[in-house]
Amino acid sequence: MTTEVIEFMQNNQVMYLATVDKAGNPKVRPFMYYLERDGKPYFCTSSKKPMYKEMRExxxxxxxxxxxxxxxxxxxxxxxxxxxxxxxxxIIEASPIVKSIYQTAENPDFEIFTIINGTATIADFSGQPPKTFTI
Structure with missing residues (x-):
């Protein structure tokens, strides 16, 4: 992933993630970006949350x-x-919120994920064409 996309996420860590629920309905919720490793952004969730189950399915x-x-x-x-x-x-060490929820990286409810096979677009209201990047 490009440095420009990673920097945008680092500078704006509260994001919104859209998934599809069991009934096929879109679900959007706030979540946070945590860190980058080897050019990939990483996020986390609990294996007990509906979001985790939706992303698995x-x-x-x-x-x-x-x-x-x-x-x-x-x-x-x-x-x-x-x-x-x-x-x-x-992630546990970088985020006091995550550490307060899961305590350790070994917590079986603590799941991490990255994103692959897609596109990232940065745009604004300036009238300039958007920038699109391959993930």
Missing amino acids: HPRVEITVANPEFAWLRISATVSFSNDMEIKKA
């Missing part, structure tokens, strides 16, 4: 976030779950 998602200057990022991609303990530990 329908791994295509969309993510969006806007900055205070009215630029936005939209990502359409596939979720890829990981059990990489080093990344889990890095």
